[in-house]
Amino acid sequence: GAVVxxxxxxxxxxxxxxxxxxxxxxxxxxxxxFWYRQFPKQSxxxxxxxxxxxxxxxxxxxxxxxxxxxxxxLTLSTxxxxxxxxxxxxxxICSAPQGGAxxxxxxxxxxTVV
Amino acid sequence: AQSVAQPEDQVNVAEGNPLTVxxxxxxxxxPYLFWYVQYPNRGLQFLLKYITGDxxxxxxxxxxxxxxxxxxxxxxxxxxxxVSDSALYFCAVRALRDTNAGxxxxxxGTTLTVKP
Numbered sequence: 166g167a168v169v170x171x172x173x174x175x176x177x178x179x180x181x182x183x184x185x186x187x188x189x190x191x192x193x194x195x196x197x198x199f200w201y202r203q204f205p206k207q208s209x210x211x212x213x214x215x216x217x218x219x220x221x222x223x224x225x226x227x228x229x230x231x232x233x234x235x236x237x238x239l240t241l242s243t244x245x246x247x248x249x250x251x252x253x254x255x256x257x258i259c260s261a262p263q264g265g266a267x268x269x270x271x272x273x274x275x276x277t278v279v
Numbered sequence: 280a281q282s283v284a285q286p287e288d289q290v291n292v293a294e295g296n297p298l299t300v301x302x303x304x305x306x307x308x309x310p311y312l313f314w315y316v317q318y319p320n321r322g323l324q325f326l327l328k329y330i331t332g333d334x335x336x337x338x339x340x341x342x343x344x345x346x347x348x349x350x351x352x353x354x355x356x357x358x359x360x361x362v363s364d365s366a367l368y369f370c371a372v373r374a375l376r377d378t379n380a381g382x383x384x385x386x387x388g389t390t391l392t393v394k395p
Contacts, residue, residue: 171322199381208369208385209323258322262380267313270322 171271188259194239195261215242281306285386302370309375
């Protein structure tokens with residue numbers, strides 16, 4: 166089946182620094198990818214839709230300048246958490262639809278800001 | 280607006296017993312319905328989906344789900360639970376007419392624990 170790879174799986178960074186998370190579709194092209202945030206024991210919250218070759222679409226309440234999204238190719242979307250703070254610590258997950266109705270998810274990235 | 284309810288935060292079953300994880304939904308028009316499983320510190324893994332056709336859908340790892348339109352439910356079931364089935368399960372829905380996979384709404388998740 167379709168595979169979506171997310172990297173890194175874990176990252177610890179200092180407060181004030183920026184962190185980049187990559188999401189790759191390994192065996193298919195994805196013109197659209199989705200970025201989610203998941204708090205402990207909670208559901209997924211859609212942050213933004215990444216569109217290849219154009220600007221990302223952000224959900225209400227998500228800071229565009231804080232969470233920079235770039236979708237430069239048909240197989241890669243990146244999420245950069247800028248000037249990270251401890252409250253940005255979370256589990257971030259990407260997904261990409263491929264053909265059928267369901268989306269395929271990356272492995273997730275555990276971000277810890279200290 | 281669409282929504283998903285997973286009424287049980289936690290489901291505990293003994294290995295070998297049947298399991299049910301409940302899901303009810305609300306959506307305008309006909310639904311796409313999905314079940315995903317998440318293991319600790321991992322992304323979501325697709326289990327099964329309902330679009331049209333038979334109300335009983337069979338998916339990965341012996342799981343199945345039954346679509347009940349009158350009760351707006353899509354409960355996940357397995358005849359004989361395994362310890363390895365222990366994980367967090369998410370139900371998701373979006374309108375059939377909506378081709379944008381990002382528009383799916385996820386439930387809050389149900390933690391399934393299967394005890395030996």
